[in-house]
Amino acid sequence: MEVVEGALNTNALYGAWSKLCVEQNLGALCVFSGFVRPEEGLEGLSFEVFMPLFEAWFGTWQERAKAQGVYLCLAHSKGDVLVGQGSYMTGLMGAHRQKALELYAPFIEDFKHNAPIYKYDLRNGQKIYAKDRSHPLKGSGLLQ
Numbered sequence: 001m002e003v004v005e006g007a008l009n010t011n012a013l014y015g016a017w018s019k020l021c022v023e024q025n026l027g028a029l030c031v032f033s034g035f036v037r038p039e040e041g042l043e044g045l046s047f048e049v050f051m052p053l054f055e056a057w058f059g060t061w062q063e064r065a066k067a068q069g070v071y072l073c074l075a076h077s078k079g080d081v082l083v084g085q086g087s088y089m090t091g092l093m094g095a096h097r098q099k100a101l102e103l104y105a106p107f108i109e110d111f112k113h114n115a116p117i118y119k120y121d122l123r124n125g126q127k128i129y130a131k132d133r134s135h136p137l138k139g140s141g142l143l144q
Helices: 010-023 051-067 097-114
Strands: 002-005 028-035 044-049 070-082 086-094 117-123 126-129
Touching (some): 010 028, 051 070
Antiparallel strands (some): 028 086, 044 070, 044 117
């Protein structure tokens, strides 16, 4: 798992993960990349990552994947990422594609809904919480 300042270098990540796949004698690498897409007035997105929860969330997925013979790689941006740049990339590796593909969609969907990464729109030089495109984390909220 990597968290990097600014946009991801998706080409370099793919190269590193491909090399790891070969070194580990794995025959399948399933990759998903997320890019900031243009919307009217959107200059980019800004991300904040709560690392202790993120590491715990990813660790749980690593154990689940390992039990099925799958190796997980993940990279995400923190800070500002402009339109057209990559902010998220994940790779699932396995001896064969079947097990990696079985975890592919569930892992990506769980990331979207439960990883503690907070997203902000960059518009007119301002950072605005992207509430309508965010998902509340389980157990989050105000104590009553």
